[in-house]
Amino acid sequence: MSALPSLIDDRAPADALSAVVASYIRQQPGPARTAEARRILASSSARHQLEEAVHVSALRAAVLDIARIDVQDAPTGALATRAEEWMTLARTTWQESAGFLADVAWQVLLQGRATAELTAEHVTATGLTPVVARTRLHLLGLALRYDLRPASLEQLINSLPRPISELDLYSQSLYAFALLGQSKTQGLENMRQVLAVANDDLKVLHALLHGLWLGDGLPDQAQLMLDILSRPPFRSRTDAVALYREAAALRLLHRYNEALAAIDKALEYLPSGNVSVLSDLVRERSLITAGRAFHQLVGGVAITTA
Structure with missing residues (x-):
């Protein structure tokens, strides 16, 4: 990708910054987009221009996303202060x-x-x-x-x-x-x-x-967990953490087959590299299979439908 002249030249027109932010948006979420945010933030004039762009409705969400990287990258002891600055600005x-x-x-x-x-x-x-x-x-x-x-x-x-x-x-x-x-x-x-x-x-x-x-x-x-999970933000069933909660709720209701399907779906949608959450999902899957095996052993009926 080319350099970012619009962020180096303070005289650059406003639409140049729009183009730079658009280049950030075009990146797929993940390491490439994070790297692009850091490239933008590394420019000496970027912060001032981003501070203005955050009040442009078409750019606001992307600028806040770049700002999030700025806060995450803050050195030890400066994270809270940097967050306060961005939230205030x-x-x-x-x-x-x-x-x-x-x-x-x-x-x-x-x-x-x-x-x-x-x-x-x-x-x-x-x-x-x-x-x-x-x-x-x-x-x-x-x-x-x-x-x-x-x-x-x-x-x-x-x-x-x-x-x-x-x-x-x-x-x-x-x-x-x-x-x-x-x-x-x-x-x-x-x-x-x-x-x-x-x-x-x-x-x-x-x-x-x-x-x-x-x-x-x-x-x-x-x-109550399942009721919340039925609300519109979760209906796509692509949120790994929400699916994890769904599996736990179904396990508590002894709906083991449905719980197993939910946790397997959570494993599919969990972003790679998320080791701590992966451990939680694997542990939940073990609880589900153990619970199902216990109910089968004692002759219980595992409920599979609502």
Whole structure:
């Protein structure tokens, strides 16, 4: 691919940047697209031009995707600050913040780095702008969620100066995760309240599914998972993590053949190189086959249809 003169020349017309961003979009998601983002970010004038382009509706999603790489690549100790800068500059909605920061936190976790460089004191500090306060809460909340520390997440959100009902809906879904993950039935009501107004936001649904998956003995737990998985964002059945949750729910209902089909589909759609999630999927498959074998051994009937 040619060099990026439009990002080197500050006098380049706006449509030149559009062409550069378009070249990024044309790359297939994966290493090639990430490399293209890094090429763009390496230009001395790129940041200023991207900061302007993020407010162009046709370019916004792609620019935020490039910005995500910029945040992921931040050196140790600078990730949270860089995320705050981009979220502030782009004037992101809560939905954009949730999508952006969830993907950042997940990729950083897969790299074996600390998911966040924040403490509760950073999140509860006074004098923060609304966007910075939300960014810090999302980042630390995601770190605690991915580390499976629901009690710490509940404590963090309860320590905020604002009531939970005034938080953005993704933060409310993180609180529901925290309660559900501790098998607290109060989390079910929080979940229903969020579902009623979140317009099937994908990151919200994943947070709620995660909480239901982590909890134990909640009323109608498995069916509630399947109900969420029937919502429009999951109907294509190409989301490996959603299929993993589906398999777990079906296993809890003793619908082993369906569970096995779901986990095998999850293995097919899991992006290559995702070793930690692959281990979880293989473990779930072992649980399904073991459960089916046990039911066959004791003469139980494995249910295969809803």
